[in-house]
Amino acid sequence: MxxxxxxxxxxxxxxxxxxxxxxxxxxxxxxxxxxxxxxxxxxxxxxxxxxxxxxxxxxxxxxxxxxxxxxxxxxxxxxxxxxxxxxxxxxxxxxxxxxxxxxxxxxxxxxxxxxxxxxxxxxxxxxxxxxxxxxxxxxxxxxxxxxxxxxxxxxxxxxxxxxxxxxxxxxxxxxxxxxxxxxxxxxxxxxxxxxxxxxxxxxxxxxxxxxxxAHLIMPRSTAALLAPMLGHRPGADEDMLNGGLPCYRLYRTADDRHLAVGALEHKFWRAACEVFGRPDWINRHWQRGALPGTPDALALRNEVAALVASQPLAVWAERFAEADACVTPVLTLAEAETHPLFAGDTGVQPWQAVPGA
Incomplete structure (x- = not known):
């Protein structure tokens, strides 16, 4: 012993x-x-x-x-x-x-x-x-x-x-x-x-x-919502949060990196469109009727993809740095470890006391 x-x-x-x-x-x-x-x-x-x-x-x-x-x-x-x-x-x-x-x-x-x-x-x-x-x-x-x-x-x-x-x-x-x-x-x-x-x-x-x-809350819920419209349970790239929405999707950049566009709510999509320089996209949103699988949603995904692919990730990261749009670069583990968000963080705990509380 x-x-x-x-x-x-x-x-x-x-x-x-x-x-x-x-x-x-x-x-x-x-x-x-x-x-x-x-x-x-x-x-x-x-x-x-x-x-x-x-x-x-x-x-x-x-x-x-x-x-x-x-x-x-x-x-x-x-x-x-x-x-x-x-x-x-x-x-x-x-x-x-x-x-x-x-x-x-x-x-x-x-x-x-x-x-x-x-x-x-x-x-x-x-x-x-x-x-x-x-x-x-x-x-x-x-x-x-x-x-x-x-x-x-x-x-x-x-x-x-x-x-x-x-x-x-x-x-x-x-x-x-x-x-x-x-x-x-x-x-x-x-x-x-x-x-x-x-x-x-x-x-x-x-x-x-x-x-x-028990964690499969969203796939169950969204399947019930979208299956009648799609004619089948949503699969890859068809669901609300797995790429079916243009406003909530991973996009490849010019340098083969990825930009995470998570502008799920219309107010965030509006902010993202302003940074993209495409105000004409603002009302092409699922809360305005462009649900996954609809012709406009499919077309808009291609348009956003083409724009994001025109610039390297660093350009998009800089443009969205100050925007309240839920758009972020996809970082490698090494990049995340040195990101200011984790400055001084050992990675030991996900919680800390709120100062002054």
Whole structure:
């Protein structure tokens, strides 16, 4: 049994909010990405995280900076989950904890004597959150999977298509992070709040595939709106927010970069048209009847594309820099890291205290 700190001095905890969860004790049995990112957010907010790893360590350790980004601020302890003495020690830690988070397949907790009945007998207030690919029950409960599989089965991956209809494989792990980490963190905080009021913990099942499926709010809604007009459910380049609208679309520039035109509301489209120097485009907008698939919307997309393609990205970025038009350059990761928007930002936390509040 060994222990260590997973501190990353170059990744300081954010200012102003790092004590909000002070006193919350979390035992983290998760590995790789979804669970560790969830508990890292809790650590950033001041929770005391004990990360429990197998003897060989979390697989993310092999990737160095990934492990540091996910686990800074946590205390790390290694135990052998196959040894009864080590499992007894783990149960002792859980007897005084507020939260346990795991990412085992269904049934593994029970096989180690970490089932809800056993743990709640010693610690009724314990909140248990299990992050799985497909849920604790059902025909897929015991199947293995990774982010790409969760994306594929949830229906989310099918929504990520280029204008020609080809699929795009995202380098942001939406299933792991949106369907897993974010949903687990919400579940943890809600269950802890309830436990503080009632004295009773609970075991919550977080399925990453189901969590990601729940995010498909817009595709479901817009499909119901546009299908009667198109004669079919909108596909690639046909929906409200996937390129069907001229005012909400990616356009290629003269230097093979892209401009993100997100002027969804008419007031922003008006501002964009002023910068484009095309006041005649102002009323050619979906709020003026130019819905996806209509002849005018299709024609206008081509006109905007031709204009944007006439100049390099730097020209458009400069022209739109001061415009309140929801038009921005598509930055590379390296460019984003040096953009003034992120000046002094370590990328550790998405939140900070409002000065003077």
């Amino acid at each position: 060994t222990s260590a700190r997973a501190d990353a001095p170059n990744l300081p905890v954010g200012t102003g909010l790092n004590g909000l969860l002070s006193g919350l004790r979390v035992i983290d049995l998760t590995r790789n990405l979804p669970g560790p990112f969830s508990t890292r957010m809790l650590a950033d907010l001041g929770a005391d995280i004990l990360k429990v790893e197998p003897p060989e360590g979390d697989p993310a350790r092999a990737l160095g900076s990934l492990f540091d980004n996910l686990n800074h601020g946590k205390t790390c302890q290694r135990i052998d989950f196959r040894q009864s003495d080590d499992l007894a020690q783990l149960r002792d830690w859980l007897a005084t904890a507020d939260v346990m988070v795991d990412s085992f397949r269904p049934g593994i907790l029970s096989s180690m004597g970490l089932d809800p009945a056993t743990l709640h007998a010693r610690n009724p207030r314990l909140v248990m959150v299990s992050i799985t690919g497909y849920g604790q029950t059902g025909p897929w409960a015991n199947k293995a999977g990774h982010d790409l599989n969760f994306m594929a089965l949830s229906g989310a991956l099918d929504q990520m298509r280029a204008p020609d209809g080809s699929l795009a494989q995202s380098n942001v792990q939406w299933g792991d992070l949106a369907g897993g980490s974010a949903m687990a963190t919400i579940a943890i905080l809600a269950a802890v709040f309830a436990a503080q009021r009632t004295g009773q913990g609970r075991h919550i099942d977080v399925s990453m595939t189901h969590g990601l499926h």
